[in-house]
Amino acid sequence: MTVSGRTKIAVLLVLVSVLLAASCKKKVAVAPTPPPPLPPAAPPPPAPTITLRAQPATIDRGQAATLQWEARNAANVQIEPGLGAVAATGNRAVNPPASVTYTAKATGPGGEATDTARVTVNIPPPPPPPTPPRPPITPVVRMDDLFPQNVLDVFFDYDKADIRSDAMSQLQKNAAFLRQNGNVRFTIEGHCDERGSAEYNLGLGDRRANAAKEFLVQQGIQASRINVISYGEEKPVCREQNEDCYMRNRRAHFTYNP
């Protein structure tokens, strides 16, 4: 582009600006209405007045105070916060949760006036912080893990469903845990070794599970928390044919029901 080209554009821009300015000026000239003529002189209306009082000015939290106001020469009276438009004179019970300054504003032909009243609310000292509940034994460990660590199998003699003395002390430990975890529901499985017929063992396993249940109920565990099932000889933990293995299979086993 040449110098003369730039000059031409500059001139053009100036011209456009002038034209725009001219059109703008023209609009402004049209828009304003002429000022209204002043009303004929008259006596000025009286200026409004308002008074606002709070009684009592200091309350305890939860108690009420009474706001009382009186306005003159006002067409409109507002009290904030909370009351909004009100009559020229009146009173109203208020129950602020915390200290607050009420403002009453009277508006009338003669102008406006305001008054304020403060209600001071005494907040009682906070109660001492509650002693924190005893933390659960290990709050991060889930009951799924906790239960089998704390509620252990008890074992039975051959062809018996009587609670042996070693089983009694284990059941007492189980009961202690179950009392501490009072919402835990669980199943007692009765199991047998493989000797004896499979059918009879279903019955024997049922007796074993129910014997363990009865013991726990005597220890204060609600029967409604306990489900009982017999597996007879169907679910051995050990499959060898020797007394050590048989011994481990003759058991009441506890499982957590989430």
Next chain:
Amino acid sequence: MKRLLILGLTIVLLICSRGLYARVAGVERGLKPATTGTVQQSQIDIGINKGILGVKIAVPEFQPAATDEKTAALTTLFNQVLWNDLEYSGVLTLVSRSFYPLGKFVNPGDITVDNWTAPAVDAQFISFGSIRVDGGRFSAEARLWDLKNPQNREVKPPSALYRTEDSEDGARLAAHRFADGIIEAIGGGLKGIARTKIAFVSDRSGSKEIYVMDYDGNGVHPLTSYKSITLTPAWSPDGEKIAFTTYRSGKPDIEILSRVDLRPYTFQRAGGTTTTPAWSPDGGKIAFATSRDGSDMEIYVADWNGRNMRRLTVNKAVDISPAWNPKTGNQIAFVSNRDGTPQLYIMDAEGTNVQRIIEDGGSVSNPAWSPDGQRIAFQWQKSRTSYFDIYMYDLATGKYVQLTRDAGDNERPTWSPDGRHLAFESTRRGASHIYSMLANGEGEARQLTQTGKNTAPAWSGYIDN
């Protein structure tokens, strides 16, 4: 000369088997010898051997009517099944084929009676015929002749044309029908059991399910596929339904399925541990054991849909495994440990008149009442270190005999409907399998299952098909 020798040997064997029949239970695996006092062990006549020496039958092979491979194969199968059915019946003596005249025996004209009644064979009856396989059908033209009755040669039934489908199952079924007909005609008056079935529990699929097989171990098919624990099958007397115990909804409970179309029938839930269903002989009721209302198992009876449950036993003990007297329906045998260890008791079907019937200690389970109501088979472990064996108690005499010995655990006897056989489970060859034997314990037991661990056989009643 050779034939005479074989004949002599046969006679010796027959005499020996009679001797075995009369034998008394002996010493048990190095434990205490049979004790004295209340022990009453001796022979019980269960009527199985009736006719063993009397009715001799020759069973020459049926001949194929065509030379194609399929006809030949199905004819061979038919011949095997027919022979096994007749031999296994326990009421006929099958003359060994090595004594038969040479030739093929298809039509009446092929039979020279004198050849079959001569001393070498000495048969009273002969069965023979031919097999045709065409048009999708298997046909056996089968005859049974009474060789000693010239006026009335052909025994009818069972002489008939047996038609089934042209498959192995069809060939088996035709052979079973003919065999059953022969047994019914000449076997002492009882129906044959060749078409009966046995339900059992097997873990062959990985979980314990109920299966059904023919009485000879063929034709196995699953009844349940629950992938749970399913136990204790029991047939309705009509052979249509099977009740059993399953854990599939959590607690062991009784369910009922149709054997025919696997349709389920409702059995009202009892609660607790509920197991060991047993049908009454009229099929209208089921006795079972449940812990529904307390801390131990009791015997209950209900309509077969589970309604109108009634408690029969009241005892702080395990009461389980009810078995009806199938003849009268008014007694129930069951197992209870009310005296400390599991023992055998019987009571009236209303729960009254309870009496213990085996007084010799040990551990007793799984009573099975014979079809004629006169005997109860059961399993008994005489001491904690011994195996279970099958025994049989005779109600009339109060005596019992031992039927199995020296062969692992032998448990859960179940009667064939003719009362001549028992099926049971045994660990005699390692893993538990289903076997059957004559109800007097004689002879070799037949192993009916081959794969997995198989338990709890239940023999059906007669099934007509």
